[in-house]
Amino acid sequence: MSATEIKIAIGVSNRHIHMAKQDMEILFGKGHEPKMLKHLSQPGQYASEEVVALLGPKGTIENVRLLMPLRKKTQIEVSLTDCYKLGIAPVIRDSGDIEGTPGLTLVGPKGQLTLKEGVIVAARHIHLRPKEAELFKLSDGDRISVQISGSRALRLDQVLIRVDPSFASELHIDTDEANAGAVKNGELATLLFTKEVARADRPLAKV
């Protein structure tokens, strides 16, 4: 590794749901408490035992897991591969930006629910803590590139930088992106400070 290379762990996101309490109660029953299955790499987040089915106009995907904690609005994150299977238009968005996105029907053990919006293909992004962001001269909202090496080497552009003290530093990509690069969860990518974001005041740093 050269002195100017910064590596980051890759977190591969499979399809999942961030759920609002009122929606969970429709699907799992009033007063239902989600059960912890396993901790995720982001502190305070966990995969729950609860899964639901996604029903689109063209197809169904079973066993889609709920990630906790609960959110104000239900957001369903799928891949483009999933969108084609479900028969819904893929809309690439940053997490939380769901206005005007497609909806679909969720089926749980106690009920079902048709959402008018909330299905996104999450834009690739990097979680950084403020100290790391400062070291790299990056700010929340910046977009950079990352290099994946190996037999299916590729450079992902337009990777959104998100900065928060609660984060663990990680590059989040979906299964299509991971498979295009033939990488798995926990492997490393290299941060690239491309000319779109390179500035005189943003030198490469070593961690």
Added chain:
Amino acid sequence: MSATEIKIAIGVSNRHIHMAKQDMEILFGKGHEPKMLKHLSQPGQYASEEVVALLGPKGTIENVRLLMPLRKKTQIEVSLTDCYKLGIAPVIRDSGDIEGTPGLTLVGPKGQLTLKEGVIVAARHIHLRPKEAELFKLSDGDRISVQISGSRALRLDQVLIRVDPSFASELHIDTDEANAGAVKNGELATLLFTKEVARADRPLAKV
């Protein structure tokens, strides 16, 4: 577009099978003649009406189409997404290089067949005619990069150059790669002559 940009049409390959005559006869019956469904972009190649099921240790994929003409050895091209569904190890190879690759079971209307090898994830590649290759100073076997623009912009590296008079010029990627870049069949990518292959005698050319 700058004077130094060369664009190429993207051909997205879904899972498919190139089949040997003796294997087709096991699956579809002795003397079976494949029926033409539609021409492919590569001259002389066509999708047949015939489909088979792929049976792996972990899962099944139905309706996988045979592409013609017949070949000497059966080769099954799938995505990494498919490999995980089938439960077989993904092996990325250039087309034709199937020695030591995983096998699986094919099921047709008249029989089934378990292959010891032949399942590959096809390495991304570009088909060029000799005149185009000459213009771009590229040779069969070279590897270059291509840029995909848009909301999921990415650069694919290690793209194999294949040169043959029978080809139509096209970048062939699989569904995982297309979905990672949010591109569809027939859209355009830009050829990049990266430093790995850049040489004094290989200037950028315009078509």
